[in-house]
Amino acid sequence: MRIRTLLRVAPGAWLAPVMVGLLVLYVASSITFGPREPYGLYLTARAMNGLGLIVPVFAGTAAWEGARLVRGGVWGLPMTRHRIAVAAWSFLPAFVGGLIVLVVTTMAVLVPQGLVVPDMVILGSATVILLAQVALGFFIGTIAPRAIAIPVVVLGSFMTFVLPRVAGSAWLRHMSGTTLELCCTTDQVLSPGVVVSIVAISAAILIAVAILLTRRPRMGVYPVVFLVLLIVASGVAMAAAPPTQRPYAERTGTADVCETRDGVTVCVWPEHRELAPRVSRVAAAAVDAWRAAGVTVPTTFREGEVDKSDPLTAGISVRSTNSRNSLIELLAVAVAPHFPVARDEPTCAATHEWRSSIAGPYVWTWLATEAGIDHQSVDNYFGGGARPDSDYFPDAPKSLIVPVLPLLEKVWELPPPAQATWVRRNLRALAQCDVLPPLDPG
Amino acid sequence: MTDAISVRLSEVSYAYRRSGSFKLTVSWATVSPRTVLLGPNGAGKTTMLSIIAGVLRPASGHVEVGGLSLDGGDRAAYLRAVGWMPQQIAPIAGLSCREQIAYVGWLKGLGKSEAWDRAVGTLADVDLAELADRRTSDISGGQLRRISLAQALITRPSLLLLDEPTAGLDPNQRSNFRDLVAGLPGEVAVLVSTHQVDDIADTFDDVAIMSEGAIVWHGPLTRFMGLATDGSVRPAEAAYRTIVHESD
Numbered sequence: 109m110r111i112r113t114l115l116r117v118a119p120g121a122w123l124a125p126v127m128v129g130l131l132v133l134y135v136a137s138s139i140t141f142g143p144r145e146p147y148g149l150y151l152t153a154r155a156m157n158g159l160g161l162i163v164p165v166f167a168g169t170a171a172w173e174g175a176r177l178v179r180g181g182v183w184g185l186p187m188t189r190h191r192i193a194v195a196a197w198s199f200l201p202a203f204v205g206g207l208i209v210l211v212v213t214t215m216a217v218l219v220p221q222g223l224v225v226p227d228m229v230i231l232g233s234a235t236v237i238l239l240a241q242v243a244l245g246f247f248i249g250t251i252a253p254r255a256i257a258i259p260v261v262v263l264g265s266f267m268t269f270v271l272p273r274v275a276g277s278a279w280l281r282h283m284s285g286t287t288l289e290l291c292c293t294t295d296q297v298l299s300p301g302v303v304v305s306i307v308a309i310s311a312a313i314l315i316a317v318a319i320l321l322t323r324r325p326r327m328g329v330y331p332v333v334f335l336v337l338l339i340v341a342s343g344v345a346m347a348a349a350p351p352t353q354r355p356y357a358e359r360t361g362t363a364d365v366c367e368t369r370d371g372v373t374v375c376v377w378p379e380h381r382e383l384a385p386r387v388s389r390v391a392a393a394a395v396d397a398w399r400a401a402g403v404t405v406p407t408t409f410r411e412g413e414v415d416k417s418d419p420l421t422a423g424i425s426v427r428s429t430n431s432r433n434s435l436i437e438l439l440a441v442a443v444a445p446h447f448p449v450a451r452d453e454p455t456c457a458a459t460h461e462w463r464s465s466i467a468g469p470y471v472w473t474w475l476a477t478e479a480g481i482d483h484q485s486v487d488n489y490f491g492g493g494a495r496p497d498s499d500y501f502p503d504a505p506k507s508l509i510v511p512v513l514p515l516l517e518k519v520w521e522l523p524p525p526a527q528a529t530w531v532r533r534n535l536r537a538l539a540q541c542d543v544l545p546p547l548d549p550g
Numbered sequence: 551m552t553d554a555i556s557v558r559l560s561e562v563s564y565a566y567r568r569s570g571s572f573k574l575t576v577s578w579a580t581v582s583p584r585t586v587l588l589g590p591n592g593a594g595k596t597t598m599l600s601i602i603a604g605v606l607r608p609a610s611g612h613v614e615v616g617g618l619s620l621d622g623g624d625r626a627a628y629l630r631a632v633g634w635m636p637q638q639i640a641p642i643a644g645l646s647c648r649e650q651i652a653y654v655g656w657l658k659g660l661g662k663s664e665a666w667d668r669a670v671g672t673l674a675d676v677d678l679a680e681l682a683d684r685r686t687s688d689i690s691g692g693q694l695r696r697i698s699l700a701q702a703l704i705t706r707p708s709l710l711l712l713d714e715p716t717a718g719l720d721p722n723q724r725s726n727f728r729d730l731v732a733g734l735p736g737e738v739a740v741l742v743s744t745h746q747v748d749d750i751a752d753t754f755d756d757v758a759i760m761s762e763g764a765i766v767w768h769g770p771l772t773r774f775m776g777l778a779t780d781g782s783v784r785p786a787e788a789a790y791r792t793i794v795h796e797s798d
Contacts, residue, residue: 109653110662117644180642186604186634188626188659 109197118201120169127165127209131158132216145294145428147379148218152227153291153298155214156234160269160286162213163238166206167245168262170199174249175257183250183324191321199246206238229298230288233306237285240310241265247317251330287355294377295411295425296356304348312341363411370396375410380426387426390435394479398443401478402528403535405443416455423452433485440475444468444538447500456541466504467534467545469496473512474519474531486513508547519549555616555708555739556581557602562611564597574598574763576611580741582756582770587743588790589760595743596637598760599711602741603634616708626659633702633710633738637717639694641686647673647697648682655704665704672700676730692723696730703738710734712742728753747786751775759793767793 115121135158177183177198187194214231218224245261252260272281281287285306291298316337320330359377366375367388372395374388391409398405406422414423422442430438445452446468453462473486490512498509519530530549537545558579565573574594587595600606602613604620613620618628641650648669655665673679676696681689686697695715702710712731716724724746731740732753742754750757750771757774759767767774777792778785 109649109656110666113645113649113653176643179640181636181638181640182642182657184605184636185654185657186629186632187657188629189657194657 114197114201118169118205119172120166120199120202120205123165123169124205124208127162127205128212131162131209131213134158134161135213135217145379146222146224147292147294147377148225149227149230149292149297150294151218151221151224152214152230153289155217155226156230156285156288158213159210159234159237159288160266162206162209163241163269164262164265166202166209166238167241167265168258169205170202170242170245171249171257171261172254173198173202174246175252175254176249178250179254192318195243195246195250195317195321199242202245203239203242206242207235210234210238227298229303230291233285233288233298233303236307236310240313241268243317244313247321250321251327281355290355292356292359293425294379294427295359297359299355299357301348301350302355305345308341308344308348309338312337359412361412362414371407372396373408373410374424375408375412376426377411380411380428383426383428383430387424387430387435390432391439394436394439397479398475401531402525403475403478403531409439409442414452416452425451433481436476436479436481437472437485440472440479440481443475444471444535446472446538454539454541456539460541461503462541463503464537464539464541464543464545466496466501466508467538467547469512470515470519470547471531471534471538473516474527477516505544508544510547515547515549522549555583556614557585557709557741558612558614559598559602560612560614562598562601562608562613564601564606564608566597574601576763576765578758578765578768580756580758580768582754583739584754585739585741585756585758586750586754587741587758587760588745588747588750589743590794591745593760594763595760596713597763599634599713599741599743600636602709603632603711604629605634605636630658630705631708633705633707635695635698635702635710635712635715637713639698641694641697643687645686646683647678647686647689647700650686650697651700651704654701658705660705668704668706669700672704675703675734676700692719692726695719695723695727699730703734708737708739710738710740712740714744715742716744716746724749747790748784750786759790761794 135155174195177194182194183191211231214226218226245265248261249257251257269286272286287302288298313334316334319333325333363375363377363380365378365381365384366373367384369388369392372388372392374384374391376384376387387409395405395407406420408421409424410421411423411425414421424438424442426435426438441450444467445454446465447462450465450468456462469490473490477483477486493511493514495509495511498504498506501509519527522530526549530546534545534547537543556579559576561575561577563573563575574597576598587599589595597606601608602615602620604625615628615632618624618631620628642653645653648666651669651672652662652665655668656662660668670679670682673682676699678693678696678700681693686694689697699712699715702712715731716727719727728749731742734740744750755771757767757769757771758765774789775785777789779788779792782788
């Protein structure tokens with residue numbers, strides 16, 4: 109069919125402009141942004157919020173096209189074109205219409221955040237989902253009456269987005285692509301397993317549709333073909349993205365936007381370029397305070413991967429929403445990593461129980477207080493005799509899990525050199541995993 | 551004068567999945583330019599034409615038209631050489647007459663622009679040039695038959711298969727349609743299935759009769775008409791009855 113004819117007669121082509129308007133409004137009003145950072149992956153993922161509306165609508169128009177071909181007796185005509193080519197041309201407007209809406213919606217999310225490049229892996233994954241469901245919609249349109257096929261396709265497609273969220277099954281969400289929108293903070297990337305899952309399931313659907321369109325077996329064979337292919341694809345998907353796996357992985361590489369102030373270097377991801385001066389200012393002041401108190405701390409704080417064997421470098425993960433207080437908290441955690449907030453555990457924690465982690469909350473509170481965090485923040489965490497949650501420290505003796513502030517009152521009563529000694533000993537313990545930290549200042 | 555083209559079916563068999571009672575078994579050949587296929591309802595006329603058209607795949611046997619084989623490497627050329635006008639005509643919703651014909655041309659392997667250009671001439675061949683831009687949903691039943699004929703002609707076939715082309719048309723429309731077929735370009739041979747025998751003498755050179763899935767009689771029109779009992783008011787009908795009763 110000529111392009112001009114397709115544009116005139118295909119509902120997918122008419123619906124695209126209407127859907128663009130509706131989806132842009134929907135996405136703009138429904139997306140709740142986290143930190144407004146120009147991270148293409150995060151912003152593209154947020155735009156996928158509209159996928160659960162775009163895909164069902166255009167799969168429905170594909171079902172309409174399938175039904176139209178059947179009513180027009182096309183499958184009964186002698187033809188030299190391959191059935192898959194005939195089908196593809198027929199559902200092309202539905203697919204392209206959906207793709208246009210997807211891209212415009214994504215740009216509507218990205219453009220207000222500045223010159224951000226959309227993430228092509230997420231857009232590609234969404235495109236694959238759209239293609240598979242449009243093809244499936246077309247196929248259903250060829251085997252069921254139009255009045256049944258269209259509602260079944262629209263509702264069925266919609267449910268593939270809604271059910272995994274309601275059921276909350278990680279594996280189902282992985283495979284249906286509903287995890288895309290949960291991706292990703294600046295120090296994360298989309299898990300390759302999620303992409304493999306989406307591609308495997310979508311490929312299974314496309315292969316099943318291709319086989320059934322070409323071979324046209326008895327009706328009873330249809331569900332068997334889908335079932336067999338989906339089971340195989342699920343196996344691949346499960347192997348690539350086990351059920352408990354999150355949709356994101358740690359971002360690899362080293363942050364290379366660095367700023368040095370008073371001998372303290374802070375390196376952040378390019379998306380955090382504007383934050384670097386403020387973070388380095390707070391870091392320089394904190395390191396200065398810790399040095400003055402006699403505690404040796406790292407002089408480089410870096411986002412991304414860090415060399416754990418280098419005692420002068422520590423890992424941080426900043427946000428554009430970080431206040432001065434929260435930056436001090438982050439820096440203190442980087443110096444005294446502990447459960448559950450540690451970004452980088454010591455190397456030994458990979459093979460040993462990290463029993464010394466219990467020292468973390470106490471040392472962290474001392475460091476944060478020394479660096480000038482306001483007392484209200486400390487009170488919020490450990491006021492009223494609060495102690496670390498024993499669930500996070502199952503290997504620590506109960507005798508060590510004591511209220512934080514009363515213990516620190518005793519530390520603060522010590523002369524500064526003795527306080528520094530207490531901190532140094534506990535920091536050393538934190539790095540050794542299988543020792544119990546000398547928390548008692550007496 | 552219409553050119554002859556050979557149609558050859560060698561031990562072709564076909565059975566419908568859900569109907570165990572009917573089975574087509576045919577070995578048949580004709581080189582006549584205009585052949586009519588007669589037979590009672592359920593004799594297998596549509597099934598045989600559908601097999602020759604390439605719509606139904608025979609369980610066994612071999613089909614050839616003009617030296618091209620249906621199941622060989624020249625299948626695409628075969629399908630372009632055979633035009634098919636089915637009994638049931640259902641245009642694709644939303645398309646204009648020209649778009650419908652061009653689309654069918656594209657299905658048969660023509661390029662998009664070639665099919666689009668040819669559709670104009672083909673519409674003129676069936677006297678519907680003025681309806682090119684009209685939606686197929688807005689034309690009459692007789693015009694729809696002509697659209698279907700134009701679809702069959704878009705690839706400029708050597709053989710045209712017409713399955714009950716005048717069924718459901720009033721006498722005037724039937725006459726017009728017959729004139730249209732008679733006026734087709736000379737290089738197109740025609741094989742028509744029908745159970746209307748009254749006017750075959752004006753149009754065809756050759757007659758084949760099917761019954762219960764087999765060709766039971768085949769010969770020139772003159773020999774067929776000779777089978778009528780002397781003094782018959784409707785000689786073709788009488789000849790047909792004679793053959794069908796003999797085959798029973």
